[in-house]
Amino acid sequence: MATTTDPAPNADFAAERPSAAQTEVCVGDQARFPYRTITMGLIGSIVVLLASLGAGGILIRDPIIGTGPLSWMRYGHGKALSTAVLYVGFGLLVWAWVRLGRYALAGRIGTKPIVIAALAWMAPLLIAPPLFTRDVFSYLGQGAQLLYGLDPYSYGPAALDVLPDVVQNVHPLWQTTPAPYGPLFLLIAKGTVAVTGNNMIAGVIVTRVILLLGLAGMLWALPRLVKHLGGRLPVTMWLAVASPMMVIHLVGGPHNDLLMLGLLTIGVLAALERHHAVAIALVTVGMLIKPTAAVALPFLVWVWANHLPEEESLRRRFFKAVTPSLGIFGVVFVVGTWVSLGSFNLGWVGGLQAPGLIVNWLNAPSGVGELFYTLVNAIVDVQPSPFITVARAIGWALLAAFLVRQWWLARRGGNEAILRMAMALLAVAILAPPTLPWYLTWGFVIASAFPWRRIHLAGVVAISMVLVLVYYPTGEQSLYDWWFVAGVIAASLYGAASLLKPDPLGLIAAWRRPAKDEKPEREKPEDEKADVHSG
Template sequence: MATTTDPVPGAGTSADSRTETQADARPGAGARFPLRTVFMGVLGSVLVLVASFGAAGVLVRDPVLGNGPLSWIRYGHGKALMTALLYVGFGLVVWAWVRLGRYVLAGRVGTRPVVIAALSWMAPLLVAPPLFTRDVFSYLGQGAQLLHGLDPYAYGPAALDTLPDVVQNVHPLWQTTPAPYGPLFLWVAQGIVSVTGNNMIAGVIVTRVVLLAGLGAMLWALPRLVKHLGGTLPVTMWLAVASPMTVIHLVGGPHNDLLMLGFLTVGVLAALERKHAVAIALVTVGMLIKPTAAIALPFLVWVWANHLPAERTLFRRFVTAVTPSLGIFGVVFVAGTWLSLGSFNLGWVTGLQAPQIIANWLNFPTGIGEIFYTLVNVVVDVQVSPFVTVARGLAWLALAAVLVRQWWLSRHGGNEAIFRMAVALLAVAVFAPPTLPWYLTWGFVIASAFPWRRTHLAAVVGISMFLVLVYYPTGEQSLYDWWFIAGVIAASLYGAASLLRPDPLGLIAAWRRLPDDDRVEDTAATVGVPASSPPTRSSR
């Protein structure tokens, strides 16, 4: 089980560090609000917003910038300039997030500043074009299909001959691909398109606003989950809400995973508070938005079983819990599907195969298959597909074994079952093709309510940076641009190290040893956390 390190406010800090903290801890005596850190993130977010109009998922036919005096930012050197500016903005957001994390670990800020920071960083992105993805255009295209009487589980958006702006902005890969999303989400997308019509700018903004309901549910549920699971609330909010995975991917994207996570977190909370029927119903609703929420249901059955009288055998308690669980699941599943689609259409189950056409090494088994293909292809001219297919097949078997083992280890219910659930969700994101960066939020958000070691949090910083940057701002993957990926890895490692030690390479210290006329001051890098960690405490 994860463990955490007790923060020691002020321990191991220098006079410069205390001065910077005091400057960042306004307003009010004794208050700890990191004003400059929050402003740094806001500035970065605004730069991302400005640059996104030229460098992100812009429209094929832009009614605002397409033929105007600023159209140059979408092409050639203008687009390159906007791309560079967007990465500068992203760097400021990450820098602010890491600084905020150091304050949290040192016990200098509480939950409220973390939440205010996260919401402040998200706010400018609400009106930005899609960032690092174009999935929102697929959402709108599939909603338009349902609105106009076409089955999105039988046809791709290209079958729609109305709303041309909606269709032409869907990524070519998904133009003819059936929808892989749950029927309830398609019903939500249908409602959005019924309001915004062919206006893609309004469609993207309204989609973000609707998905924020999931963020609101997370903000309500996570403090209560922390009380059950033993975490530290500021750390949880920093990890689950202020992270670039949430700010850039889930909100800036935007992605429907955010809405699913809202139902999942509230459902898990309901299970821990012995409201088991509500828990099963909520997580089933989450499954009707994003099918992967179904992974959580078997674990919630164990939580229910272990809340039953202890004098019964484990088998009897399991049967007593699983029987109503199946009934509740069935009713919600059938009713939700029928109300969303107007019929009991199970085509979305087969639609889950559609994303598997994505093949890149971010998915671990796909990468293994590509490595073996590369080695064999040096000697014999072969096709890559058999290698990837075999590797993925073996990974499915391994994933099945991992899921069964995690489920069985959770048979005693309680916090252990929820922890195993988070592991299972992460395993699905890593082993099941495809692995898309925002998929790892499924497990991270649940795991964030547990205690954490500082070194594990540093690893999350590096992973979060990497998982944003492996896609270009336009939504195209950068995974085979090896020089770029080398830079991404280096930046991610530096970001991870910076959580534990400001200026880990000593760059600022080296600048400060220069003569005064040549010195470049960066007081932000002097904020620190204790160099050595106190003893850890187990959550078990």
Template structure:
């Protein structure tokens, strides 16, 4: 295995890519991308340093506080910190896209991509929360459970201890019940039991716990790729090294990462004919984040199609669904009881809390807002009826999509898993709210299938967009229209860069600039040996 430094990969024909993919699968790599990884590390360090002023900072920060660096958090200082943070983000994305070109060309295997991902995540483990403040809600709800308050009945504002934990919860979630599964509340409870009122330690420990979810993904994804036909380097690049993972799920952090670990391992178990284990694992994932429940009906089809005999599909389905319901019931009941000390279904009503978020990133909400804007040109009316009607129609459409995809999955196998991934994406897009990291639910599953290059370019644009539509502080930027235009332009450029390095020819134009060429000629003249006559 050669260990030369990296350079921009050249375009290859499909036949050459196929051969290169076989070499990459066999572990043969032509180079190790030292410079690309180093670029991402520099960007991640810049992100970490700038986030001290521009990230999800604490109300009372014991590190910067009112000291000599407090200028980073106010006025021009904050604007400068934000600009520097986006530079760091740009470097991470640039490195990620370069790494993607190597993976697509078959010039590296999965190992350098995983190394890159960990190297880029490392500085963010100690950074303030990035592009979100959800981790403060996790800690607030864990503190409630620790001190005897039901997080499904009260918001963190009801807690009269651990003031730093409570005051850093976003105002929108101060009085709303928890929308998370009981098992994750148990995790958050023990996190707060260890870190107490120390918010910095609480955020760091939460990230360390999320790394356990990442370890589960790293274990499951190669096995899923073997079943679903993808290319492991591309899957690892798309899932583990992407800005959605590095910046959202780890830099955030978000508990979706733990749920995804149980989901992917459960899908692998189903494909390995360990159906009871698959249902149990995905149910555990549901106890972390309820969305995982969407996958369970598809796993029943996988089980039904693996049953021996020549019975009808209906009879095989019944034979699979009965034990599936029994396993689900036992795991769900025991998990809830162990987590909360009682059989508490309060999280079902808690799921209504996130619906308070209304923005156009959620497709039906956006349609409702467009309709309101058009009608409002004629008559002054409130927006809520339009959004409510659009969301109601979207729920009906979503139910139809879910049922249709589930029925299309009735033959089991890879088809059922693909339909599962599509349905998870549909839930993230159509069910309010749509938060950027929600789309990882379907992306992670679908990443193990074969991808066309142009579709991966679309994923680059989507990944960049979904990080940037929130400010680094965790507040949304969706109605800052000039900013969003810039985000879209940057995302499209990132997508084009996967297909062709320097797609606008900016670097090449700079190299051809007259001043640059003149200086190059001067350097060549200086380096050319000349003879002088001596007198």
């Protein structure tokens, strides 16, 4: 039987293709899948669904559970128990994801089992309350504003005097703040509220279903993108589609970043395949969903410029690319804004300042400001705001310098430009306030199509776990619950180590240790016979 030993941790994916013996076994068993691993994740997802009825982003006035026999799940010890059970479900989901990752890295499974696993894990969460966030209630509140003639870029949902359930479930922080989302997304939210009305449960489910269009776009574009960028498709799908960031945050949340990412991945693919006008148009539409997509546009101009005949200078090719790009951007931007809002209303640009109200150490500059404030305040009584403001100003300056540098280094176009674009998106998520956990998917999804080293993927496992758990399932942050954060970091490091080596601390092996009179048996990996490599 072919060996299933994982490749050396520092080998990159080009060196991690399965051996001929592995491939022979895979082909012979191509009808099989890692059923137990997929089932483990599915059980975890179902547990998360059930526990979220008491511990998730529940409604203030729930017509189904609020006063029924299960209402105990939402109060006191019942809520604490629901939260603990939800974390158990999340642990099963992550455990299954890490196992799936080891199989993918060893070349023991192909793309199909990973996609099936991801879709199976997402399915129960389509009907769950919002997980680790309440943003979807803001989406519906702002869509209701547009539906009833209130400008979401001038008023918060509290200004509405209709649809009380929609309004009262918006987080207090966003009740009076203008919308930070693109006008096209508000049009989508308006259509959702027009269909679901005051029914918040239906509104959340319909929003999730619409956002799945972004997932469909990613599933279509990523296999083609991998061919250009040199990654391994099973690993890309494991990293971008099956990860807790996608399953829990973008689908379980849900978050409109998913819809933007679908347009972004298709746009990047179109640029690499020389459909440049389509690429600029698609990414501009993505910007009208989530403004962050605008970061990608300058990099796509370099891709276009480098696809022009090389007889001309780079400067001349750049101007030949940037001129039509600006024209396409202008037309799509103006038409999209007009169609969405009924006028050319740029108030949404000012709305981008609203998320800056969130201050926590997950955003690197804010964290540095808080650290200096804590040190100084230990000696002299001072206010925290000057420290945060100065640190954020320095962060903005560093971000601007980094973006300009990455854009200039991308001037040769091709894969280099796309890699620099992914780095720029990650930098915006980390340095521009605020940093919310799902923001890092902006860069991760594009970067997933490149070759990765195993040790770096282990880091992604740790980061993904931390970025889910630094918020409580209710949507409130846990960033200053230091004992909880310490536990999260410890669990995340264990998860990262588990990608490199099963059971890194020997916990399961010790539990399974045979009695003295028993013969030790060679432990076989769970899915040793099953998995087709379709690399």
